[in-house]
Amino acid sequence: MNELAQILLDLFLLFTCAKVAGLLVRKMGQPAVIGEVGAGILIGPYAFGLVGRPDDALLHVFGDAETAQNALQTVYNVVAELGVIVLLFFVGLETRLHDLLAVGRRSAAVGLLGVLVPFILGFGFFILIGRPHIEAAFIGTALVATSVGITARVLRDLGVLDSTEARIILGAAVVDDILALLFLAVLKTIGNGAQLAVVDLALTGIAGIAFVVFAALIGRKVVQQYSMHLERIPEDAPLVIAIVLMLGLSVMAGFIGLAAIIGAFLAGMILAEAKEQYNLEHKVLPLYQLLVPFFFAIIGTKVDWRTLTQPDLIGIALAVTGLAVAGKMIGASLAMVGMPGRSVAIVGVGMVPRGEVGLVVAGLGASIGIISREVFSVVVFMSIATSFLAPPVLSALLARPRKREGVFGLTPSAQPKRQDSRTPDEETIYTRA
């Protein structure tokens, strides 16, 4: 078990430093998530190197440094993935399908325009500066997908997951991911030099939509049907069933090509119907507290800050980041005509972070060889910069009318006592401003 000793040390450092940094950052009035990502950057392999560097035991198992590094990264990715799955599952638990459908058209419009506008901006900019079409298409695609985890975390920390804006963002994230799936499918096909088959593409899209619709509608029906008959089941069964559903739908989403977190979100939303009956939120909260900080700290370890210091790149990187922000803001503005300015701003900013999704697209582009090392760095910069920009702006926009969150970055809204005392007025407080 020798090689485990280092990995365990890494996990201990990631968790502890993320929590401490989150606490410090909160004391400065900023969202904890920034501290968690920042801690990952600081102790990660590109800065102080306390974590993320394979030690002798791991080298012994894997022979060479690169393979050992890959193995360590795989472990990190699995832990981070479990973290973001639990995060979106938890957010799903706080979301009712009914509420999402109530803002369905807005969500669809925000999702659709928030994909099209950034793609066009990115694609156009790269054509304008004389880069090849395929690279331009790649940059456009990298600007498409929102990392809803970061926004969801901030919304949850501020205790506003039940606001109209939060619902629009969550619904838009689902639409966004289905569209991003199509863009990626096109990009992969073109990148591999194959002919684009419209039929395959249509099937991919239909599979994505079918999964979401079936999971949401049928899953919900089943839960509504059976949750009444489950009175006799043992006390630990609800959480076990919740975990099975969470992992199961995540796996299915992944196999269709959607992000696993879309499945986790749907699983949470399905169980939202039964959550009060079984006190599910209360039971899932400890999983959240253990696993979610790993997701954000591990994102941080992937940030190579040296890419930021290349003077010839920084111009393009800033321009692309600007387009990434502008694209989502314009998309949201167009999709939300007639709604209050602050709501538009909240939704727009909420869609801005690209986070780990941007990093994945960048990695894919590099692995199929359609982008240069420089463009790779630009996408990484854009992903990180948008992720750091959004949380403080979102916090400021949602300027809290009351103090509700705990020092460790979690609102106690999962505690039944406090939740009961919430008045209906609070639900819409942000849309009335």
Added chain:
Amino acid sequence: MNELAQILLDLFLLFTCAKVAGLLVRKMGQPAVIGEVGAGILIGPYAFGLVGRPDDALLHVFGDAETAQNALQTVYNVVAELGVIVLLFFVGLETRLHDLLAVGRRSAAVGLLGVLVPFILGFGFFILIGRPHIEAAFIGTALVATSVGITARVLRDLGVLDSTEARIILGAAVVDDILALLFLAVLKTIGNGAQLAVVDLALTGIAGIAFVVFAALIGRKVVQQYSMHLERIPEDAPLVIAIVLMLGLSVMAGFIGLAAIIGAFLAGMILAEAKEQYNLEHKVLPLYQLLVPFFFAIIGTKVDWRTLTQPDLIGIALAVTGLAVAGKMIGASLAMVGMPGRSVAIVGVGMVPRGEVGLVVAGLGASIGIISREVFSVVVFMSIATSFLAPPVLSALLARPRKREGVFGLTPSAQPKRQDSRTPDEETIYTRA
């Protein structure tokens, strides 16, 4: 994130199959843990191969099948390790240092004799059948270490962690692990052909003892001192601090050379002083429910049942397994003279499982080349056989005076309500029989 899709599927299958098999096995009146390990064997790479075999995406990342297999194993090992860490942490939460010290001499005697007798039996048997001394020393060492996770799980499922026998077993497991550390240090030194340095050995032993004493005594003092002043801390802080302590002491134990779970157990025991104040058991239970099944299912995936079918080996394998059982039983009998026969049997059987510890020793012996492929298989057989033998025997010995456990393999004793209703009489019910 492609290679993550398979690993996520593996984790989903491991969890779901472990839970379903655990449920079925319980319906047949056997401990759930047998079902969980059995599920791992069935779906594992040596049987149906539903999990534990790298797919194309993983092969693509790691180049060749063996490296991909190693990487997948590393992920499995990390998840399993987190599972057994949470298990022993939880068991620690249900254990008070005061209660352990009350049976301290018995524990020390059981630990000491439970190490010496099996070593002598194993060593003697291999010398008798004409094997080399170094191999005999290896077999002796492989018979030494108890896998306390399996026993702790069964004791917890039966709701008897507060019995005198459980305390003796837990204390003995700590002593056992310190002694096993010394045996392994000797074996490694001899195996590498180096001179045995008594000073180094003494330092290793002192470090192990010092860690246990300092963690238990000083940690407890600190918690007692500060837990009164923590009234003002946010609601999520206790679990965060618990997780930090659990991972931190696990890492420290690992670096000294002790099993990480010894650190996790000590962390739990330290916090046992504050658990009621912060409802800690209630908060850790969901982590237990998510992570512990992985530990047992993953042990199962490591079982190559084909080693059991080699006719020339099965005789030696059965003999070594018999000695493994006899060694612990004789050790317990000698150490517990004057106590009731059933208590002696419970403690003896409780120390029998070798589980993952045996597999680790076998792996170590193979990696430094002091054992043949055949002896490796014998140790693996012994580890698995003892792990399957102990739970049903332990269940039968502890024939339940009351029904307390849930269908999913967890007793609801962590629910404060039930715990309060427990009478002092129940604590010693098993020693009076």
